[in-house]
Amino acid sequence: MLNAIIIDDEDHCRSRLVNLLEVYANGKVKVLGSFSDTASLDVFLESNVPDVVFLDIELDEEIVFNWLNGKKDPPFALVFTTAHERYAIEAIKANALDYLLKPIDPDELLLTLEKIKSKSDQKPGALSRATEVLPAFHTAKKKIPIPTQEGLVFVELDEISHLQADVNYTVIHFQNKQKITVAKTLKEFESMLQVLGFFRVHNSHLVNLSKVKQFKKGKGGTLILENGSQIDVSTRKKEALLTALRAM
Incomplete structure (x- = not known):
């Protein structure tokens, strides 16, 4: 209780x-x-x-x-x-x-x-x-554990550009355009990464804010990441996202 x-x-x-x-x-x-x-x-x-x-x-x-x-x-x-x-x-x-x-x-x-x-x-x-x-924003943590069939792989946060929901799975996209699919929901990753500089810009996308190169105006807007990926921003998340980007 x-x-x-x-x-x-x-x-x-x-x-x-x-x-x-x-x-x-x-x-x-x-x-x-x-x-x-x-x-x-x-x-x-x-x-x-x-x-x-x-x-x-x-x-x-x-x-x-x-x-x-x-x-x-x-x-x-x-x-x-x-x-x-x-x-x-x-x-x-x-x-x-x-x-x-x-x-x-x-x-x-x-x-x-x-x-x-x-x-x-x-x-x-x-x-x-x-x-x-909830630790302070942008803690010193540099790696996160990623579960695989063989065990755990420890991934540098700086290597991740964004994460994408795929039903009950999550696709992790890397700066080099490689990607892996993990049997965890995007919500689980959001709980772990929201205090480490990641932001849920859409129901389907969690973005590493340090990899944002440009924000393009639109209904919700679009993020252009350093590796060229383009991520749509939901109208509901736009204001909070812009506040987070300005605070970096």
């Missing part, structure tokens, strides 16, 4: 998230409290430690990143809920476990809950702290 807190200044948003958790979480999430401001959360945290806090970014005139600046190593997983994509980079830097766009999609919420449970299982008895759940 995960204990959750919801912070949102809009009543209907708090109610909807409570309902989503009741309907889709199969009784595995208990909402301990639902508040409209961080002051109420501070009072609650004096005597309680939730597993996860669902936190809206804009609360009336307050931006919650200012509140987070005064918190050192919060002992709970932090999930931002917002209607604005422009805060994606700030959320990463704040060591958030996840970033859910409103209106919250039930499938995306379930993936977030699975991520929380996965981190909890890795550290029996307690959830990882937020700073352990």
Whole structure:
């Protein structure tokens, strides 16, 4: 059972998230409290430690990143809920476990809950702290393990240009135009690589931002990578992508 807190200044948003958790979480999430401001959360945290806090970014005139600046190593997983994509980079830097766009999609919420449970299982008895759940953007990690029929191959991140979904498989594309197919979903790779400079620009594509040569305007736009690959960008991801590219 995960204990959750919801912070949102809009009543209907708090109610909807409570309902989503009741309907889709199969009784595995208990909402301990639902508040409209961080002051109420501070009072609650004096005597309680939730597993996860669902936190809206804009609360009336307050931006919650200012509140987070005064918190050192919060002992709970932090999930931002917002209607604005422009805060994606700030959320990463704040060591958030996840970033859910409103209106919250039930499938995306379930993936977030699975991520929380996965981190909890890795550290029996307690959830990882937020700073352990999601490392800082662009960590020093240089290689990732790729499962093959023979075992594991350790691939340099700098050799990867992008990854492409193929149903329950993922095609990894390299800078030299070679590619391999791996029996893992793109979502699994996204969870591992989103803090290492990779960005999900489309349902089907996860791109190494360090390999982007050009962004071409369009409905969503198109990325031109250093090896000549062209990747379409979804309209939904465009704003957050441009923010990430400018922050590099």
